Amino acid sequence: xxxxxxxxxxxxxxxxxxxxxxxxxxxxxxxxxxxxxxxxxxxxxxxxxxxxxxxxxxxxxxxxxxxxxxxxxxxxxxxxxxxxxxxxxxxxxxxxxxxxxxxxxxxxxxxxxxxxxxxxxxxxxxxxxxxxxxxxxxxxxxxxxxxxxxxxxxxxxxxxxxxxxxxxxxxxxxxxxxxxxxxxxxxxxxxxxxxxxxxxxxxxxxxxxxxxxxxxxxxxxxxxxxxxxxxxxxxxxxxxxxxxxxxxxxxxxxxxxxxxxxxxxxxxxxxxxxxxxxxxxxxxxxxxxxx
Amino acid sequence: xxxxxxxxxxxxxxxxxxxxxxxxxxxxxxxxxxxxxxxxxxxxxxxxxxxxxxxxxxxxxxxxxxxxxxxxxxxxxxxxxxxxxxxxxxxxxxxxxxxxxxxxxxxxxxxxxxxxxxxxxxxxxxxxxxxxxxxxxxxxxxxxxxxxxxxxxxxxxxxxxxxxxxxxxxxxxxxxxxxxxxxxxxxxxxxxxxxxxxxxxxxxxxxxxxxxxxxxxxxxxxxxxxxxxxxxxxxxxxxxxxxxxxxxxxxxxxxxxxxxxxxxxxxxxxxxxxxxxxxxxxx
Numbered sequence: 001x002x003x004x005x006x007x008x009x010x011x012x013x014x015x016x017x018x019x020x021x022x023x024x025x026x027x028x029x030x031x032x033x034x035x036x037x038x039x040x041x042x043x044x045x046x047x048x049x050x051x052x053x054x055x056x057x058x059x060x061x062x063x064x065x066x067x068x069x070x071x072x073x074x075x076x077x078x079x080x081x082x083x084x085x086x087x088x089x090x091x092x093x094x095x096x097x098x099x100x101x102x103x104x105x106x107x108x109x110x111x112x113x114x115x116x117x118x119x120x121x122x123x124x125x126x127x128x129x130x131x132x133x134x135x136x137x138x139x140x141x142x143x144x145x146x147x148x149x150x151x152x153x154x155x156x157x158x159x160x161x162x163x164x165x166x167x168x169x170x171x172x173x174x175x176x177x178x179x180x181x182x183x184x185x186x187x188x189x190x191x192x193x194x195x196x197x198x199x200x201x202x203x204x205x206x207x208x209x210x211x212x213x214x215x216x217x218x219x220x221x222x223x224x225x226x227x228x229x230x231x232x233x234x235x236x237x238x239x240x241x242x243x244x245x246x247x248x249x250x251x252x253x254x255x256x257x258x259x260x261x262x263x264x265x266x267x268x269x270x271x272x273x274x275x276x277x278x279x280x281x282x283x284x285x286x287x288x289x290x291x
Numbered sequence: 292x293x294x295x296x297x298x299x300x301x302x303x304x305x306x307x308x309x310x311x312x313x314x315x316x317x318x319x320x321x322x323x324x325x326x327x328x329x330x331x332x333x334x335x336x337x338x339x340x341x342x343x344x345x346x347x348x349x350x351x352x353x354x355x356x357x358x359x360x361x362x363x364x365x366x367x368x369x370x371x372x373x374x375x376x377x378x379x380x381x382x383x384x385x386x387x388x389x390x391x392x393x394x395x396x397x398x399x400x401x402x403x404x405x406x407x408x409x410x411x412x413x414x415x416x417x418x419x420x421x422x423x424x425x426x427x428x429x430x431x432x433x434x435x436x437x438x439x440x441x442x443x444x445x446x447x448x449x450x451x452x453x454x455x456x457x458x459x460x461x462x463x464x465x466x467x468x469x470x471x472x473x474x475x476x477x478x479x480x481x482x483x484x485x486x487x488x489x490x491x492x493x494x495x496x497x498x499x500x501x502x503x504x505x506x507x508x509x510x511x512x513x514x515x516x517x518x519x520x521x522x523x524x525x526x527x528x529x530x531x532x533x534x535x536x537x538x539x540x541x542x543x544x545x546x547x548x549x550x551x552x553x554x555x556x557x558x559x560x561x562x563x564x565x566x567x568x569x570x571x572x573x574x
Contacts, residue, residue, distance in 0.1 A: 010402070242420075
């Protein structure tokens, strides 16, 4: 679509600009401000230069949190993306059952994040939770508050429970856009199920799948509430992901300088991924218009 | 047409076993999704003694006392009221500023439009953890700490970009000829926008409002950081109870069930747009 150039459109954008500037730029400036200063309280600040950045870059605590975060995001993607595609392929195409599946699948997505944490905290308890109790009765020694592996498994299963439907719903939307003629052509060519998936469904899902992967990566990279409620970052520091560590540092210990430096680097990573996301989106839009 | 009728018998004979396989997969997946929710509902209908002493798959001693506790105690139900107030405020603010902006993005090119659109996206993606402390200080210094409007404004950080992106996705589908015809007919921009354009994208507005509502409702970190007593959201009330008494599982479960209800009620209406909403108006 050819859009006319009209700089008066700025007036329409102005309210958004002012509002988001108030709620994003001012706080971000505060963070930048803190990241280069030191304080001993009483609002007395000293110029600290890049000290906090150097400290943050070399701190093993941050490295560990970052490694845990990356590991977590990779595991999440490795489980949710194939599972999501698989579920989407098996969803009913239309009618009552399709609606029912959509509604039930979307339900976990709409639960407040701390309630998700609470649900799994209860669900996994050995004494009162269905999952913990069953595992215990099966003779599996399971305790997510004491054992790091169990805590990881719980957090990952929880996230799979919470967000796989997002991948599935997006893929489903992609699949819906494939015309029946494609499948008929494949049938005439006697294509196998795998070939249909590989050469018809996968290319058609490519766009939405990229969106799904990026969204899941971003959101898992910023995960805070759910693991915080379930494990509180423990046992020890086993499930202390970047956001949890950051909040601990900033609000728990009031180490403003390092926390701010940390925030800025965190934000830069997010910017980078957002840019990839944006490029994907705009390319998708262009392709849509060409069709 | 003849093609389809020809392939029909073959399709049916092959489709039947596959449908069954799919049904099993979907059944298992939905079972996996529903089990934890079932357990929460189950617990909310039990007494605390039953929860801690025996292990039962359904409440033996069915009780609604947990729900009664929440619905009669102001310190509990005010949590819901507070949440609803700031969520509705946020939705109204987000949609009303996002509508003109989305129109501008979908219809015109202007200086820096792409950068602006991208910058909005980065805010949707920004980790709330980064903003928690500066928000706290910003709103404390302007005297808005522990008010509903503070949380509503803070949630605009991610909801305004979301609303702009979703609405832009819907507006793109409206042909430009409609705008042009209206202008030729002598409509002024505001009148055209309200009378003609908004009804055309009514479903888009509904979806955007739903997602603003949802994301504001599910968020905890910012709303907890920005409130202490007067505007404390239900989510924060729940966490306090976990740490304080630690044993009142029934009430906790009931509170959890009640937070799921708003989403569960409206989900049916937006079921066909869920993917579009989560993908920021694309798909």
